[in-house]
C-alpha cells in the first residue's frame with residue numbers, strides 16, 4: 001500500500017566548494033529529483049521561503065523505499081532531513097463521501 005511522507009530537506013553546502021563541482025552536483029541533484037517526480041514517487045517539491053530548504057511529499061511502498069530514494073540524492077551528504085509519515089485527516093473533504 002502506498003504511504004505518503006512529508007520530507008523537509010535543509011541543504012548546507014561547504015562555502016568554499018569549487019564552483020564547477022557545485023554546478024555539477026546541483027545538476028545531478030535536479031536530474032535525480034526530476035526522474036523520481038516523473039515516476040510519481042516524488043509528488044511535490046516546494047521551496048521553503050527564505051531558506052535553502054525544500055518541503056517535499058513522497059508516495060512510496062515502504063520506509064525502505066523512501067530511504068533508498070533519499071540515500072541516492074547527490075546532495076544527501078550535505079542535507080539534514082526531517083521525515084513525517086502522513087495519515088488521512090478526518091476533516092479532509094477530499095476523503096469524505098458525498099454529502100459529508
Ligand SMILES: O=C(O)CC1=CCC(=O)O1
Pocket residue numbers: 009011029030031033034052053054075
Ligand atoms: O534545492 C533544494 O532544495 C535541494 C534539492 C532537492 C531536490 C532538488 O532538485 O534540489
